[in-house]
Amino acid sequence: MAVTAMLLIQLSNALSIGVISFIGPAGTAWLRMCFGAVFLLAIVRPKLGSIRAADVPMLLALGTVTGFMTTFFLFAVERIPLGTAVAIEFLGPLTVAGLASKRRRALVWPLLALIGVVLLTEPWRGEIDLIGVGFALLAGLCWALYNVFTQLIGDRFSGISGLALTIPVAAVVTGFLGLPQVIGGDFTWLILLAAAGIALITPVTSFALEMLALRRMTHTAFGTLLAVEPAFGIVVGLLVLGQTPTLMQVAGISLVIAAGAAAQRGGARTPEPVPE
Numbered sequence: 001m002a003v004t005a006m007l008l009i010q011l012s013n014a015l016s017i018g019v020i021s022f023i024g025p026a027g028t029a030w031l032r033m034c035f036g037a038v039f040l041l042a043i044v045r046p047k048l049g050s051i052r053a054a055d056v057p058m059l060l061a062l063g064t065v066t067g068f069m070t071t072f073f074l075f076a077v078e079r080i081p082l083g084t085a086v087a088i089e090f091l092g093p094l095t096v097a098g099l100a101s102k103r104r105r106a107l108v109w110p111l112l113a114l115i116g117v118v119l120l121t122e123p124w125r126g127e128i129d130l131i132g133v134g135f136a137l138l139a140g141l142c143w144a145l146y147n148v149f150t151q152l153i154g155d156r157f158s159g160i161s162g163l164a165l166t167i168p169v170a171a172v173v174t175g176f177l178g179l180p181q182v183i184g185g186d187f188t189w190l191i192l193l194a195a196a197g198i199a200l201i202t203p204v205t206s207f208a209l210e211m212l213a214l215r216r217m218t219h220t221a222f223g224t225l226l227a228v229e230p231a232f233g234i235v236v237g238l239l240v241l242g243q244t245p246t247l248m249q250v251a252g253i254s255l256v257i258a259a260g261a262a263a264q265r266g267g268a269r270t271p272e273p274v275p276e
Contacts, residue, residue, distance in 0.1 A: 030178020227260020
């Protein structure tokens with residue numbers, strides 16, 4: 001489920017590049033969240049009566065980091081290649097995996113991944129887009145928090161009902177950035193249909209698979225498995241967007257993947273019983 005989710009997320013990000021050119025990254029992210037909210041509410045029909053007062057902060061937190069994770073990442077891929085953006089973003093969950101480990105030596109792996117990111121961005125060429133890198137780092141911070149809160153929400157609510165409650169929050173909190181870009185952009189019905197189709201891929205299908213996967217895995221195991229996502233970003237960027245990496249960038253992505261794979265072994269998790 002996790003691997004399928006990763007592939008779908010990178011596919012949706014690649015497909016979003018075309019929409020970004022018409023309504024901007026924030027507008028694209030916002031429409032994806034809006035359509036995702038509509039689809040999930042219609043399909044899942046979560047029971048609002050099952051929400052406890054203690055659940056509200058977690059739901060709001062997950063919705064907020066989900067919305068800004070998508071928004072910041074689309075700002076990043078507007079400026080830097082998809083595979084590079086994913087590798088930089090990956091520093092967030094990898095660092096969480098290292099910090100969550102009981103072994104101090106696990107902290108060396110985020111540092112190794114950072115070296116890989118330096119090789120990917122090739123700053124010595126003088127062509128690095130610092131704004132794009134900054135947005136990718138912000139997305140990585142949100143991604144790390146997203147993994148933590150997704151597991152908590154997945155344990156609390158059955159199936160993907162928690163997702164149906166948080167994606168509407170994501171749409172609301174990112175509206176102040178997304179709506180102006182949609183209104184001021186080159187908005188057409190074709191763009192609306194494209195955003196709806198991408199929303200079915202992410203957030204609906206991919207985030208649902210991630211939530212179900214995280215109910216069965218520890219943070220460290222999931223963070224380790226995510227090591228292959230930068231590679232998916234490179235492959236999807238090559239096949240869909242024609243973004244061909246250099247040999248140095250291939251070496252960098254290899255270091256990132258190796259760091260993620262070595263961060264922690266094991267991590268099977270017995271799903272928590274969901275309260276009635």
